[in-house]
Amino acid sequence: MSQHYRIGVMFSTTGPYSVVARSMLNGALLAVAEDAVPDVSVEPVIVDPAGDLGAYAGLARDLLQSGVRHVVGCYTSSSRKEVIPFFEKHDALLWYPSHYEGFESSNNVIYTGASPNQHVLPLVGHMLGRVGASAFCVGSNYIWAWENARIFREAMMAQGGRVLAERYVPVGDVEIDQVVEAILEARPDFVFNTLIGTSAYAFFRAFRAACLARGIDQPRAIPVVSCSLSEPELEEIGEGAVDGHLSSSVYFSSLDTPANRTFTELYRSTFPQGPSTSADAEASYVAMKLLILSLAEAGTDDVEAVKQAVTRQYLLAPQGEVRIDPQTLHAYLTPRIGLSNKQSRFDLLFEASGPVRPDPYLVQSAPRYAVASCNPALRVVK
Amino acid sequence: MAPRLLQNFNGGRAHIVTANRCAVEALENTLGKLGVSAVYPELRDGRADIDLGALQAERDMLFVDGDLDNPVALDTDAISRHPPVPVIGLVGVEAPSRLKHLINLGASAFLRKPVQGGAVYTALFLGINQFLLRGDLRARLDDMDRRRRGRRAVVKAIIARMSEAGSDDDEAYDWLRRESMRSRQTLEDYCEMFLKIRAAPLDKPTHLPLREIGAGRR
DSSP states (O other): OOEEEEEEEEOOOSSTTHHHHHHHHHHHHHHHHHOOOTTEEEEEEEEOOTTOHHHHHHHHHHHHHTTOOEEEEOSSHHHHHHHHHHHHHTTOEEEEOSOOOOOOOOTTEEEOSOOGGGTHHHHHHHHHHHTOSEEEEEEESSHHHHHHHHHHHHHHHHTTOEEEEEEEEOTTOOOOHHHHHHHHHHOOSEEEEEOOHHHHHHHHHHHHHHHHHTTOOHHHHSOEEESSOOHHHHHHHOTTSSSSOEEEESOOTTOOOHHHHHHHHHHHHHOTTOOOOOHHHHHHHHHHHHHHHHHHHHTSOOHHHHHHHHTTOOEEETTEEEEEOTTTOBEEBOOEEEEEOTTSOEEEEEEOSSOBOOOTTOTTTSOSBOOOSSOOOOOOOO | OOOOOBOOOTTOEEEEEOSOGGGGHHHHHHHHHTTOEEEOOOEETTEEOOOGGGOOTTTEEEEEETTSSSOOOOOOOTTTOOOSSOEEEEESSOOHHHHHHHHHHTEEEEEESSOOGGGHHHHHHHHHHHHHHHHHHHHHHHHHHHHHHTHHHHHHHHHHHHHHHTOOHHHHHHHHHHHHHHTTOOHHHHHHHHHHHHSOOOOOOOOOOOOOTTTTOO
């Protein structure tokens, strides 16, 4: 007999980062629509916090109090941290489908997006070897950007690179000219971008325009690299500023694999109005697929049983093999670096040879001590 | 300069002293994620079976259950409360006597029982970095004490140098400082040596003629 489960789906499909969030909702719904597991029927209960941090907690509580035990949702780390206490209190499971900055491992969260050792660290190695050693960090003023910039800075300094400056703007702020001026004055070898949503799109446009006005070939002279830039966002940036940006990600819609061709075709036909597929849409698809498979294997939505079951799943996802590490409940994923083109897609520049074990606390790859942010204060003594 | 912050605890070893393994299940799981192995010393007659002499501050850390009655005889410095390895208190009963015991052991961070996984990284980060900071401050205090004790020798050496070289006190001090650096000694040690060398040689020991025992006796 088929088991019926109500599954929460919580994405801010309106608000400052709605473009990515809508692609994430689509990814999750696509996995539900595939109906590949006969013993399980899933009814998505969709809620939209509209990018309002204060709304997440109430919606999560309402979902969990209505009997929902599993929720696929959240894009920003601040929203995830906002809802985790409710999942721990109700002993429910959040399936978090986005790349993030690590340094978290809740027993009530399954993380299907990339950890920092799967996005920011491969990017540092790539840039230092091919582009240059000086970077300017610009980001949205919250934990994703702060912590990612710290990891980036420490990895750069450990390998002989340096960060010239860091600038942060509020989420949703599009007044970006001062940041652009500061970058042009500092003239870094490249810009490390952790802006999200509308702030990011405004920045890409303003930076390209300012460079053009000064006769600077921006993609070649001062390329912008990101760990969050995805195809729907390239479309938002728009013509004229869309090409020549690097993105470190575990998924690009241009991946030429049978599983990805099937995924992108199904996605396009199911959601012809868009937005395009993205790494976060794929992670949401993977999260919902793993959840449905785990529900089927466990035969119940009991959190402990589903957690046990998910560590036994093996998925041939659009990006390749994906499985969940039993120790950290994070996903094995395949790091890649792409270069955006004028068609709002990414051309693949680098690809790891296979899935990389998640290391959310960077215990295998970070320096033992925090790197000092300035040179030691040496003085001449007589 | 304050000691650098330790942020990656990979390779560490936690000695968890408790009689209540259920309350620290999440602690062991989270330590594993952080690359820290966990051992549970056996409790014999209320004392944890740990070779305290073999503990290394760079690797080992102690989690001590405050509900146990003095389970570890740690050689903690009474004034600075600086233990030989980082100590993190496991708090069950929130009574002053229990907390005081953990403080006296030198605990620099605390975790409530039952331990929540989300609190472990913070406790480790705080506990170990506070331990490093206290050690650094204690070393500075020791150094200040040493310098304070050597102050008299420095003053005497300045005066001696002034009369010897006919210089003023600034020149004498600069000369002593330079010479101490050249001889790779602290200023205080150098001044003591400087004074010892110049101290007037002791009088030659004189041997008083011993009276012959029984002399004068008839």
